[in-house]
Amino acid sequence: EVQLVESGGGLVQPGGSLRLSCAASGLTFSSYWMSWVRQAPGKGLEWVANIKPDGSEKNYVDSVKGRFTISRDNAKNSLYLQMNSLRAEDTAVYFCARAIRLDYWGQGALVTVSS
Amino acid sequence: DAVLTQSPLSSPVTLGQPASISCRSSQSLVHSDGNTYLSWLQQRPGQPPRCLIYEISKRFSGVPDRFSGSGAGTDFTLKISRVEAEDVGIYYCMQATHLPLTFGGGTRVEIK
Numbered sequence: 001e002v003q004l005v006e007s008g009g010g011l012v013q014p015g016g017s018l019r020l021s022c023a024a025s026g027l028t029f030s031s032y033w034m035s036w037v038r039q040a041p042g043k044g045l046e047w048v049a050n051i052k053p054d055g056s057e058k059n060y061v062d063s064v065k066g067r068f069t070i071s072r073d074n075a076k077n078s079l080y081l082q083m084n085s086l087r088a089e090d091t092a093v094y095f096c097a098r099a100i101r102l103d104y105w106g107q108g109a110l111v112t113v114s115s
Numbered sequence: 116d117a118v119l120t121q122s123p124l125s126s127p128v129t130l131g132q133p134a135s136i137s138c139r140s141s142q143s144l145v146h147s148d149g150n151t152y153l154s155w156l157q158q159r160p161g162q163p164p165r166c167l168i169y170e171i172s173k174r175f176s177g178v179p180d181r182f183s184g185s186g187a188g189t190d191f192t193l194k195i196s197r198v199e200a201e202d203v204g205i206y207y208c209m210q211a212t213h214l215p216l217t218f219g220g221g222t223r224v225e226i227k
């Protein structure tokens with residue numbers, strides 16, 4: 001059974017940093033593109049970033065370029081999202097999801113940016 | 116960016132009756148490799164999204180056959196042949212042909 005478990009969410013002040021992790025099991029993690037997708041409270045879904053299986057290609061939505069960094073450790077079956085210079089509008093539940101087609105999702109981690 | 120427009124915004128349906136959701140893209144979703152990376156996701160209340168359909172019409176593992184997808188190019192449809200109580204939630208189309216990946220605004224399916 002494929003499982004994706006996010007961690008690292010919490011409350012952070014504007015301008016602060018946070019690192020999210022996604023632990024994967026039940027899949028050959030190193031074979032798949034992986035994505036981060038977020039959902040602001042009561043809103044729809046927004047793709048944030050994705051990363052190629054070997055980590056050699058990374059893509060980002062314009063609103064997070066230069067502030068967020070996606071990375072992975074295939075030896076640890078883990079995906080990461082380093083978030084810097086956080087803004088109030090980054091407040092959301094952040095999901096990790098497998099593959100280009102986003103076929104498996106974690107339960108999400110809530111990030112709240114507020115003073 | 117490929118803008119996905121869903122309709123209707125809300126769909127009240129009687130149990131056992133069909134439901135249909137439309138998704139229109141601002142540009143063709145046919146990839147240079149010939150595939151069309153248009154998916155449908157279901158989000159039940161309080162749950163993460165779940166993949167129902169990928170590449171227009173392929174049902175994902177474990178998805179009941181009352182869900183079906185169709186379409187081509189810029190116009191796509193998700194159909195539920197007979198709505199059940201567990202189908203209540205918000206349905207999103209999503210494209211992965213172009214960067215950035217984008218989602219439709221969502222369609223709420225509720226029981227009358």
